[in-house]
Amino acid sequence: MVQVKEVMTSAPVTIRPWASVREAANLMAQHRIGSLPVLEDGTLVGVIISRDLRGVHPNRVVMDVLRGPPIFISPKASPLEAQALMQEKGVERLLVVEEGRLLGILTKRALAFALGQGFDPLTGLPRADFLRSHLERLMDKGIDPTLVFVDLDDFGLLNKQLGHTAGDQALKEVASRLSAFARKHRGEAFRYAGDEFALVFPRPRKGFCF
Structure with a gap:
């Protein structure tokens, strides 16, 4: 990183x-x-x-x-x-x-x-390398973070039926909503890979309501 x-x-x-x-x-x-x-x-x-x-x-x-x-x-x-x-x-x-x-x-x-080297050009979200460093930084500070993975089911089917342009648009929309949700709870959103995303919140899961 x-x-x-x-x-x-x-x-x-x-x-x-x-x-x-x-x-x-x-x-x-x-x-x-x-x-x-x-x-x-x-x-x-x-x-x-x-x-x-x-x-x-x-x-x-x-x-x-x-x-x-x-x-x-x-x-x-x-x-x-x-x-x-x-x-x-x-x-x-x-x-x-x-x-x-x-x-x-x-x-x-x-x-x-x-x-620019560490951000996904499609969604604008930081990539997996930033996710790892962000988690390490929080833990180094003694913070027990909450990590949530998001996987879009049957996303490949969407690409096949509607085309990659529609698929890209769907990914951008999902990224925007996840990012807004993360910021609302003082967290960060990341594009992990393909149709997978990750959210990190700087507090334990206990007492955290999604």
Whole structure:
């Protein structure tokens, strides 16, 4: 299963918090990048993006334009976790940090490519690889999840009688309904294989009513 460390940009260009905004802008232009992690004595302070520098006097220091604490993610996290964090925080880049050490930076563009490799193009649902990693992640957190498999009976007969176009449409409709149901109960829907789907809910089955 793909992890963040496999799609991040390693050894990112960094800058000191007391460097000038002019220096930061020049570094971004020189390396054709849109962001810079800010380090002070090896400690991660935050990240600045090109948008932060617009309209700022070039003689001001980077520290003046930093916004809040740095948002980071573990290199062992999955692309789905990274996507959720980006959406939650409203950012397009994540710092990849392990034990306080900056390992790289994950951009929204790189994440989109990684997610595209793990999603089913017909239904838009994550594939089985994501299912396994999602279950492992929940259990690592001490959560006892509920896993539900959904198998469409006689789906092959539908394809034979009405054609594959109708079959594809049926799969998309089922996927949409399963996904909506899963989200309603804070779960995730996956396309397992063919006409098989899986739902994962972050709580035990006991007391769970379908």
